[in-house]
Amino acid sequence: LRKAFRPEFLNRIDETILFKPLMLEEITTIVDLLLAALNKRLADRRVTVLLDKKAKEWAAEKGYDPVFGARPLKRFLQNNIETQLALGLIAGAVAEGNEVKFVVKGDALTMK
Numbered sequence: 001l002r003k004a005f006r007p008e009f010l011n012r013i014d015e016t017i018l019f020k021p022l023m024l025e026e027i028t029t030i031v032d033l034l035l036a037a038l039n040k041r042l043a044d045r046r047v048t049v050l051l052d053k054k055a056k057e058w059a060a061e062k063g064y065d066p067v068f069g070a071r072p073l074k075r076f077l078q079n080n081i082e083t084q085l086a087l088g089l090i091a092g093a094v095a096e097g098n099e100v101k102f103v104v105k106g107d108a109l110t111m112k
Contacts, residue, residue, distance in 0.1 A: 001013075022069065027070065035050075035051065047085075048098075048100065050100065058104045059077060085111070
């Protein structure tokens with residue numbers, strides 16, 4: 001750090017913490033948390049989004065970036081689940097009270 005930053009900046013840092021990369025199990029737990037937040041937002045429409053185990057693991061592998069951590073995972077789920085869900089709601093393919101399951105088909109998540 002001393003090579004990259006000036007002493008004035010380093011003096012403001014209290015502690016340096018190194019993080020280890022997340023394991024697949026931890027990333028799938030984050031997927032569960034993000035899905036729970038999505039389902040909470042959809043509660044007024046009584047729509048529930050589900051992913052089977054394979055879909056969760058696939059999303060965890062595709063959405064996680066070891067350099068940036070789990071942050072790209074949120075964008076990945078927005079692009080691959082929320083967009084399809086929104087289009088389904090607009091088109092009427094998803095109605096109030098529906099349970100929408102996403103599965104891996106080829107190299108993509110699809111609504112079932």
